[in-house]
Amino acid sequence: MDTWKPSVTVAAVIERDGRFLLVEEVADGHPVYNQPAGHWEPGETLVEACAREAVEETAHAFLPLHLTGIYRWQHAPTGTSFLRFAFCGEVGAADSRRALDAEILRAVWLAPEEIRELLPRHRSPLVMRCIEDYLAGRRFPLDLITHLA
Numbered sequence: 001m002d003t004w005k006p007s008v009t010v011a012a013v014i015e016r017d018g019r020f021l022l023v024e025e026v027a028d029g030h031p032v033y034n035q036p037a038g039h040w041e042p043g044e045t046l047v048e049a050c051a052r053e054a055v056e057e058t059a060h061a062f063l064p065l066h067l068t069g070i071y072r073w074q075h076a077p078t079g080t081s082f083l084r085f086a087f088c089g090e091v092g093a094a095d096s097r098r099a100l101d102a103e104i105l106r107a108v109w110l111a112p113e114e115i116r117e118l119l120p121r122h123r124s125p126l127v128m129r130c131i132e133d134y135l136a137g138r139r140f141p142l143d144l145i146t147h148l149a
Contacts, residue, residue, distance in 0.1 A: 006082060007080055013086050013088045054091075068139065115131060
C-alpha cells in the first residue's frame with residue numbers, strides 16, 4: 001500500500017502600504033511568482049520555518065503574528081500534494097548584505113492588481129488565494145497551532 005505524504009510548506013503573506021512582497025523564482029525551468037515560501041524542516045516550529053524562509057528568500061526579517069490560512073493543493077503534473085500554512089505579520093527592512101537563495105531571481109513589492117495581472121505566472125493558485133484571504137481580513141491566532149515534544 002502506498003503511503004500518502006503531503007509536502008508541508010509555509011508561506012509569508014507580507015504587506016506594506018498596500019503592496020505585497022513576492023519573489024520571482026525559477027520553478028520547472030520557468031520564472032514564476034510566489035510568496036516567500038518553502039518546506040518545513042525538522043526541528044522547527046511552523047512559525048520559525050516561515051520566518052526563516054522569508055529572510056532567506058527576500059533578505060527581509062519577518063515576524064509571523066497571525067495564521068492567514070491552511071491550504072491543500074495538488075500539483076497535477078507530478079501528483080504531489082502540498083499542505084501550506086500561510087502567515088502574516090510584521091516585516092523589517094531588507095538587509096542589503098544578505099544574498100537571496102540561489103533559485104530566487106528577485107524580491108519585488110507589487111500591488112494586488114499587478115499580482116492579478118501576473119496570474120498566469122504564479123507558481124500555484126495558492127499565491128492569489130493567500131492574498132485574497134489576507135485582504136478579506138482572515139487572521140487566526142498563532143496558538144491555533146500546537147507543537148508537542
